[in-house]
Amino acid sequence: MDKQHGLIAKFDTPADIMHAAEKVRDAGFKKWDVITPFPIHGMDPAMGLKRSVVGRFTIVGGTIGLTTGMLMIWFTGGSELSLPFMEGYKLIVGGKPYFSPQFAFPVSYELTILFSAFASIGGMFILNKLPRHHHPVLKYKDVAQSSNDKFFLYIENEDPQFDDEKTRAFLNDLEPVEVGELEE
Amino acid sequence: MSADFSPNPKKWLLIGVAGLAVSLIGFFVDTQIAAWSYLIGLIFITSIAIGMLFLVMIHHIFDAQWSVIVRRQAEHYISALPYMGILFIPLFALTYFGKDQGILWLWMNDAASLHGHGTVGTDILYQKKTWWLSEGFFWGRAIFCFVIWSYFAWAFRRNSFAQDEDGEAKHTFSSRKHAAAGLILVALTWTAAAFDWIMSLEYHWYSTMFGVWIFASAMRASLAVMLLTVAYLVAKGPLKGILNTKHLHDVATLAFAFTVFWAYITFSQYFLIWNANLPEETFWYNDREQGLWWPISMLLIFGYFLFPFLYMLQFPLKTNYKSMTFMACWLLSMNLLDGYFNILPSLKDDHGEVFQLFSDPTNIIWYISGVVGAGGILLWAYWTSFQKTKIIPIRDPRIQECLNHNH
Numbered sequence: 001m002d003k004q005h006g007l008i009a010k011f012d013t014p015a016d017i018m019h020a021a022e023k024v025r026d027a028g029f030k031k032w033d034v035i036t037p038f039p040i041h042g043m044d045p046a047m048g049l050k051r052s053v054v055g056r057f058t059i060v061g062g063t064i065g066l067t068t069g070m071l072m073i074w075f076t077g078g079s080e081l082s083l084p085f086m087e088g089y090k091l092i093v094g095g096k097p098y099f100s101p102q103f104a105f106p107v108s109y110e111l112t113i114l115f116s117a118f119a120s121i122g123g124m125f126i127l128n129k130l131p132r133h134h135h136p137v138l139k140y141k142d143v144a145q146s147s148n149d150k151f152f153l154y155i156e157n158e159d160p161q162f163d164d165e166k167t168r169a170f171l172n173d174l175e176p177v178e179v180g181e182l183e184e
Numbered sequence: 185m186s187a188d189f190s191p192n193p194k195k196w197l198l199i200g201v202a203g204l205a206v207s208l209i210g211f212f213v214d215t216q217i218a219a220w221s222y223l224i225g226l227i228f229i230t231s232i233a234i235g236m237l238f239l240v241m242i243h244h245i246f247d248a249q250w251s252v253i254v255r256r257q258a259e260h261y262i263s264a265l266p267y268m269g270i271l272f273i274p275l276f277a278l279t280y281f282g283k284d285q286g287i288l289w290l291w292m293n294d295a296a297s298l299h300g301h302g303t304v305g306t307d308i309l310y311q312k313k314t315w316w317l318s319e320g321f322f323w324g325r326a327i328f329c330f331v332i333w334s335y336f337a338w339a340f341r342r343n344s345f346a347q348d349e350d351g352e353a354k355h356t357f358s359s360r361k362h363a364a365a366g367l368i369l370v371a372l373t374w375t376a377a378a379f380d381w382i383m384s385l386e387y388h389w390y391s392t393m394f395g396v397w398i399f400a401s402a403m404r405a406s407l408a409v410m411l412l413t414v415a416y417l418v419a420k421g422p423l424k425g426i427l428n429t430k431h432l433h434d435v436a437t438l439a440f441a442f443t444v445f446w447a448y449i450t451f452s453q454y455f456l457i458w459n460a461n462l463p464e465e466t467f468w469y470n471d472r473e474q475g476l477w478w479p480i481s482m483l484l485i486f487g488y489f490l491f492p493f494l495y496m497l498q499f500p501l502k503t504n505y506k507s508m509t510f511m512a513c514w515l516l517s518m519n520l521l522d523g524y525f526n527i528l529p530s531l532k533d534d535h536g537e538v539f540q541l542f543s544d545p546t547n548i549i550w551y552i553s554g555v556v557g558a559g560g561i562l563l564w565a566y567w568t569s570f571q572k573t574k575i576i577p578i579r580d581p582r583i584q585e586c587l588n589h590n591h
Binding site: 094 | 451458459497
């Protein structure tokens with residue numbers, strides 16, 4: 001057998017997995033997760049998860065987008081700055097001032113949204129450690145049932161509290177259908 | 185209802201009547217400013233009640249779960265709509281029997297002189313609009329609007345309170361049908377009201393965005409009042425343990441959404457006029473750059489959009505009663521300021537100079553009395569209705585889902 005990655009427990013109902021998650025959370029495990037066929041309402045607090053920090057990425061992206069739009073329009077139409085390969089060229093359009101925030105705003109607003117979306121998706125990838133093409137859990141024989149009607153909870157052996165015998169006993173106390181082993 | 189909580193509607197009736205009395209004195213002391221302040225206060229308070237009516241209709245049309253408890257509070261507020269109609273009668277009397285009929289809506293007085301070019305009667309821009317801006321049609325529309333609003337307010341209240349007694353599902357279905365028709369009718373009548381009461385103050389000017397703007401404004405005002413209401417009822421006991429921070433978060437999120445919506449609409453109106461640069465449209469904004477109106481317009485951008493936007497972007501602040509109470513008070517004051525900004529600069533002297541907000545300190549009395557009068561009546565209607573009915577719709581089909589609603 002290959003190196004062990006962790007232990008996995010199978011449950012029958014959403015209520016069972018929820019109570020199990022609460023106990024694992026209270027026991028202080030850090031490296032663990034649950035796999036369910038559908039999102040279970042209240043699972044985040046049951047697992048002790050905090051609010052996602054993806055919003056931080058979004059606001060940084062949005063601010064960069066707004067600034068980029070404003071600076072770009074100011075540079076191309078309202079400045080005579082010389083940058084490498086680029087020259088600002090003052091140009092009057094429709095009798096309007098060289099630069100005013102009014103007409104720069106719609107474009108900057110669109111860039112704000114675009115950059116926020118990019119930053120959110122990028123932030124989600126970074127926080128989820130994506131892209132990741134394989135996970136040890138996928139080797140587990142019953143894992144396909146997690147897209148149908150079974151609920152899984154696994155604890156990785158990298159968890160500081162992990163101890164093969166004790167954790168196995170702990171998982172058995174949660175009254176799962178069965179406890180199995182994950183291979184690396 | 186908890187035993188130690190006893191609202192006192194009479195107190196609010198007294199406050200309202202006192203405000204109305206001061207406004208009435210104002211009609212004789214400083215007729216013009218008192219009448220304009222009264223109009224601003226009345227539109228502000230009516231917009232709160234209309235926003236509540238929209239909230240009820242949106243709840244029914246989406247068959248929403250989370251907002252059942254919140255909807256009951258809105259149902260109390262919309263009982264004020266017929267009273268708002270009654271409060272319009274003094275303005276009718278003032279423009280019909282008064283010495284100067286064009287004291288509010290200048291076009292009502294054909295002989296009123298326009299700065300630089302003749303009188304209203306000889307103004308081609310008025311002559312082309314007489315079919316819409318004629319007094320009979322104008323007041324007819326106002327009556328029609330209030331009849332429509334009062335009917336829908338009555339229908340939703342009847343359905344909801346009757347369901348408390350018998351628990352029949354037919355009341356919910358009836359409300360849903362009313363909501364479908366009501367959303368269209370109230371949207372159209374509220375737009376017409378904005379055109380009549382606010383835009384026709386400056387009948388040369390027109391904006392197709394105005395109806396949407398006043399819708400956004402009504403939603404923001406009513407959501408701010410809703411935040412204050414739920415925060416108060418949770419703090420005082422009646423909704424303690426029933427309404428949780430998730431409900432608060434959802435109302436706050438709506439307030440946040442309409443912050444962005446308001447900014448979008450207001451900017452769109454400004455941007456199209458700025459970009460087209462046509463004198464018959466731009467003068468409206470030029471007037472609003474005179475004197476104190478310029479810093480006020482800046483305050484609206486940063487205080488009514490940017491600050492609430494950044495504030496309500498934050499989850500911890502949206503789920504906290506205290507921080508949302510502060511934001512609701514802030515939004516309401518800004519909403520009122522936005523009302524002044526849209527209405528008061530349309531008042532000009534014989535030389536075409538725009539009226540300034542603090543040109544005379546005694547004006548502040550009329551500003552306050554205009555809002556307090558109608559506001560007292562609104563709260564009197566709310567607490568009277570509150571006392572008569574159950575605190576939450578106990579037999580609503582969605583009440584269990586609403587009570588279980590959580591983060």
